[in-house]
Amino acid sequence: MPNLLSDIQEIVDSQSQTDPTFRTNRLYTRLSAAEVRRQLMAQKAYTDDELPCAATINTKLNVMGYRLRAVQKSRPQKKIADTDAIFAKLEQIRQEVRTDKSLLRFSMDAKATVLIGNYSRGGQSRIQVHAADHDFKPDEKVTPYCIFLPDHNQAYLYFTSSRVTSDFIADCLLDCWQQIRPDFPEVQTLLLLQDNGPENHSRRTQFMHRMVQVADQCQLTIQLSYYPPYHSKYNPVERFWGILEKHWNGALLDSISTTLNFARTVTWKQQHPIVKLVHTIYHKGVRLTAKTMAFLDQRFDRLPGLEKYFVLIRPQPQTLSG
Structure with a gap:
């Protein structure tokens, strides 16, 4: 069974999330070893006789870096009614991408703002590094935003000392494309x-306005797909954030240039990210009027029953003037 490990990885990846503390590179999965075994038979046509037992598969999962996450009694489990339906649709999309070259997945998110200065990030270093005793007012702050291509192991990192707004996200998307x-x-x-x-x-008026502009300008269909509340750690970009945090948490990010250089040297699947510093100043609170949004809403094809989570925006054909 030469493809067993890759088949296990494919099944488990869609159900895994990053360690939310970013202190390890472990991936936590919602599937038990027994369920993985059942899915191998259901999805990959393995027979019961040829597969190893659940205990062996559990060992393989641990070796591959997956851990079954324990339920924390002190923490309420938050789950909306549509969670399973959303994940089913996300998995359908993932399968479609595997066979259709006209589709390209972008996994996108911002990380917590980085304080620039002699601050400890809780990591370790092989050289002696002295951090400030207290986190005083930082010299500067930057927020990293990543556009990650999970099917191609490519990451595009954008840093801003301004705000991560709808316009910032749209500008990064345009630049990446x-x-x-x-x-x-x-x-x-x-x-x-x-x-x-x-x-x-998908109800943020300025964001939806900018996505329509991206669709028309690039002549691309934009499929907006959202993870359910409290489940953003399943977004593939979170795995890149975990690697980046492990990479620089033993360093003093005492200048913006140092921060960018550390980001450039992180490795994901033997590739370095493309890193840019965005100098544009962005302002919060930009929004469309209700009348303008009502007109724009005609461009949106929302999935019935999951209207907030899946929205298709098709480009308007460009006309040749003259």
Whole structure:
């Protein structure tokens, strides 16, 4: 069974989340070893006789870096009614991408703001590093935003000392697509995997306005796909954030240039990210009027029953003037 490990990985990856503390590179999965075994038979046509027992599969999962996450009694489990339906649709999308070269997945999210200065990040270093005793007012702050291509192991990192707004996200998306467009001549649809943040959810008027602009300008269909509340750690970009945090948490990020250079040297699947510092100043509170949004809403094809979580935006054909 030469493909057993890769088949296990494919099944488990769609159900895994990053260690939320970013202190390890472990991936926590919702599937038990017995369930993985059942899925191997259901999805990959293995027979019961040829598969190893659940205990052996459990050992393989541990070796591959997956851990079954324990339920924390002190912490209420938050789950909306549509969670399973959302994950089923996300898995359907993932399977479609595997066989359709016209589809390209982007996993997108911002990380917590980085304080620039002699601050400890709780990591370890092989050289002696002295951090400040207290976290005083930082010299500067930057927020990293990542556009991650999970099916191609490529990451594009954008740092801003301004705000992560709808316009910032749209500008980063446009910049990323302009960089990679020559590598994906067959792509007609961008699948954007995101959480439901305040600046990028599907009812945020300025964000939806900018996504329409991206669709029309790039002549691409934009498929907005959102993870359910409290489940953003399943977004593939979170795995990159975990690797980045482990990479620089033993360092003193005492300048923006130092921060960018550390980001450039992180490795994901033997590749370094493309890193940019965005100098544009962005302002919060930009929104459309109800009348304008009502007109724009005609461009949105929302999935019945999951209207907030899956929205298709098709480009308007460009007309030749003159």
